[in-house]
Amino acid sequence: MRLTKLVTRTSKMVPSEEESKNAQLLIRAGYVHKEMSGVYSYLPLGKIVLDNIANIVREEINKTGAFEVQMSSLQSRELWEKTGRWDDKLVDNWFKTKLANGQELGLGLTHEEPVINSLLPFVSSYKDLPFAVYQVQTKFRNEIRAKSGLMRSRELLMKDQYSFSKSEDDHKKYYEEMADVYLKIYSRFGVGDITYRTYADGGIFSEFSDEFQTLSEVGEDTIYVDEEKRIAINKEVYKDDVLKKLGLDKSKLVERKAVEVGNIFSLGTKYTKELGLDYIDENGKKQDIVMGCYGIGVSRMMGLLAEHFSDEKGLSWPKEVAPAIVYLINIGNDSEVVKAADEAYDELTAKGIKVIYDDRDLRPGEKFADADLLGIPYRVVVSEKNLAEKKYELKARNEDSLHILSMQELLKYIA
């Protein structure tokens, strides 16, 4: 990508209405635009990051054999009334709207009901089970108060997954498998070491659910971490009898602030029963289906990563989510230098490396500052200094040292 073609621009100014670091940086760098409180648009570079995050999640979830689907955002009142969850007293963050004829609709905030409903025609035998589907979709939640940039927004991108098992035992196995997959996903995001599987309230379905909490000062949740066992417990269930039940030693727990980046739930047979999703077993007997749901906040993850991987100069994305691997700079407008930079751009691109090429007619200082602010992992400079030897200067975003490398060495370095 050539920056002369990119419509967005960075800004030195911090938007005064944004307090949270993630939103400040993402707006300054031109990744997102705030439309209204808790509602953000993703501009070209932001869209790439968001997709990268979603795709990592997809890759790992696909490995588990789950199928990707895409449910509708518009939700029928009738369907949700079958489980009682249309009621604002039970689910208070619905966005509700109306058809032209006055019929009420909701904007999807979770999808247990429609997933079950849409699969009803296909599931009837033990041979159909188990299976899981997931989607990466925009959710609408009418939060009383949006805050912390992408961390608590009203329109958010989420990976939500639903599993269907023949029995409670089968479900438990799948659930544990998913918990492991989740930890793997957070490792790929570079926050594996500060993300904890966390016991939390199980709601009406089970005693506990599992949250995945990433330590962060901006977190809204308070958790108690057992560093050795690498598990934590949410403050909401932090009680002596619960600790005892979980075998946690109070003296080993450390109180921390954290961001909930994922949540997995056992749903039992409540929804499948209410909506009539069941199966006939090997003996011709009707059986209930056990359901689980598994969420990862994709846009929230982007906010968290922006918040976590940043310094006074700007963002510093992990390689896997960065909008490009290399930020290529030509210094000066000397035709030889420009030619060499163009060639480097073509060569890197041909090798499948994503490059942001700062081909603008700017002074070096501005280019360096933008390279830092945008948070691209490697900065590669083409200048007169190293032109004769056909060498390139490489600097990693999170290191101070410079490396003078040939194209061969450079490719090896960033691989």
Added chain:
RNA sequence: CGGGGUGUGGCGCAGUUGGCUAGCGCGCCGCGUUUGGGACGCGGAGGUCGAAGGUUCGAGUCCUUUCACCCCGACCA
């Protein structure tokens, strides 16, 4: 919903006790000089002051209503 705060060109801000053509910086456009850590000169474009109503000879400045945004709290299937 309670408490606190803020709305003035795209962004960040200033605007005295109401007073004449609403300023400054960044960014943007043009010309020129610059080119290894956000350069500089000259010349431009762009706002009706969140919105509505009111007081006044006169309102960005005062009053009323309203909308939006931020922070704290309550809330978070």
